Amino acid sequence: MISPVHTWVAERTGLRDDLNEQTLKHWQAEKLKTLLLYVKNTSRFYSKRVHEDCPLEDLPFTFPSDIVEDPYAFLAIPQNHVARVTTLANSGTTRQRKRIFFSKADLERTIAFFAAGMSTMVSNGESAQILVSNRTENSLGSLLQESLFRIGVKAEIPGVLRSAEFAIEKARSADCLVGMPSELLYMCRTAPELRPKSVLLAADYIPQSVIDGIKETWKCEVFSHYGHTEFGYGCAVDCSQHKGYHLRYADLVFEIINTETGKPAEDGERGELVITTLSNEAMPLIRYRTGHISGFIREPCACGSLLPRLGTVEGHFENNILTVSGSSLSIHQLDELIFALPYVHGFDASLRFEHERPILSLSIDATERLHHDTLASMLPPGTRLEVKYGKADPFSQRGKRRIQFPGP
Ligand SMILES: [Zn+2]
Structure with a gap:
């Protein structure tokens, strides 16, 4: 079956059987002109920065820090027409927060996009457990729930998840589970007898070791979603071929740029993902620097779609990395290595310094001990490794997965 996301893009653009990279490009360029006229008249941030005849690649970038500085400068509708405001901690060291309006x-x-994406993995009459976010009106979880209702799926948001045991009980009878990679892996290694039909992992970085681990143990299909609050949560999801993300082209333009030059990356080259909204009313964003690294897959998908897809996405690194004299280690590398061991349920990593010497401390929840030599060989020179064993239930301390640094 061709990706339902492709079909949804074909419907929304009106391109139907004629949807390919060229026709889409043309359609998006026309939409862009309308967007530029819209922001010139409505957005304080963009009114003087953009010109409606300007091609996309000549428009200036928008950085997350621009939103942090003055989110209201981006607001393009009257404040009383805003249906939801989401406040996000800014990545980086500042305590400032980003506000996103919808x-x-x-x-x-977003609900329509989710409904299309979810129909790849769950169908009418089945049930789903949404193990992300909370029940708050218009949160990611509730938009997802609404989208599932629309395709006839009984979807539940269990509410505050304080332990893996609680999440596992909720998951027992579900056909489809939606959650964060480390949390679902923990559930899967703790309750290998569960048999969901499909799992959707949502995060800005999804370790391959987690996808493989869940697939093997639960014998189910594992899908990946890439989203961003700034773009209404949903941006891309893979199809049953699992060879890259199908993109939300009816609402978003995706570019990959060379981070050094700011120019479009060469064909096949990976670079920073830059996104422009085409339909957002409340907060249009032009050439927004996501800070995520990825690349396009241009070969047609075996599902039948000819549109470029997005390859593996690497999330933000700033807070997740330990660098010593040019050699570095990230939470992603640790996840890839440690989660691949079938006896590991979960782990936390934290970093501290003693007499300027970095000490990486791992708290590992596993049924067997790890070979510490393999771990130690990954570490940047001069770094000491400390390992303790014990419970590391990811549900007890939720939030972005990272190497924890001690507070000031
Ligand atoms: Zn496909």
Whole structure:
């Protein structure tokens, strides 16, 4: 079956059987002109920065720090038309927060995209457990729930998940589970007898070791979703071929740029993912630097779609990395290595310094001990490794997965 996301893009763009990279490019360029006229008249941030005849690649970038500085400068609708405001901690060292605004129509488009994406993995009459976010109105979880209702799926958001045991009980009878990679892996290694039909992992970085681990143990299909609050949560999801993410082209333009030059990356080259919104009413964003690294897959998908897909995405590194004299280690590398061991349920990593010497401390929840030599060989020179064993239930301390640094 061709990716339902492709079909949804074909419907939304009106390109139907004629949807390929060229026709899509043309359609998006026309939409961009309308967007530029819209922001010139409505957005304080963009009104003087953009010109409606300017091609996309000549427009200036927007950085997350621009939103942090003055989120209201991006607001393009009257404040009383805002249906939801999401406040996000800014990645980096500042304590400032980003505010993201949505109109009712913006949320509606996300629900429609989710409904298309989810229909790849769950169908009418089946059930799903949404193990991300909370029940708050218009949160990621509730938009997902609404989208599942629309395709006839009984979807539950169990509410505050304080332990893996609670999540496992909720998951027992579900056909589809939606959650964060480290949390679902923990559930899977703790309750290998569960048999969901499909699992959807949502995060800005999904270790391959987690995908493989869940697939093998639960004998189910594992899908990946890439999203971003700034773009209404949903951006891309893979199809049953699992060879890259199908993109939300009816609402978003995706570019990969060379981070050094800011120019479009060469064909096949990986670079920073830059996204422009085409339909957002409340907070249009032009050439937004996501800070995530990825690359396009241009070969047609075996599902039948000819549109470029997105390859593996690497999330933000700033807070997740230990660098010593040019050699570095990230939480992603640790996840890839440690989660691949079938006897590991979970682990936390933290970093501290003693007399300027870095000490990486791992707290590992596993049924066997690890070979510490393999771990130690990954570490940047001069770093000491400390390993303790014990419970490391990811549900007890939720939030972005990272190497923890001690507070000031
Ligand atoms: Zn496909």
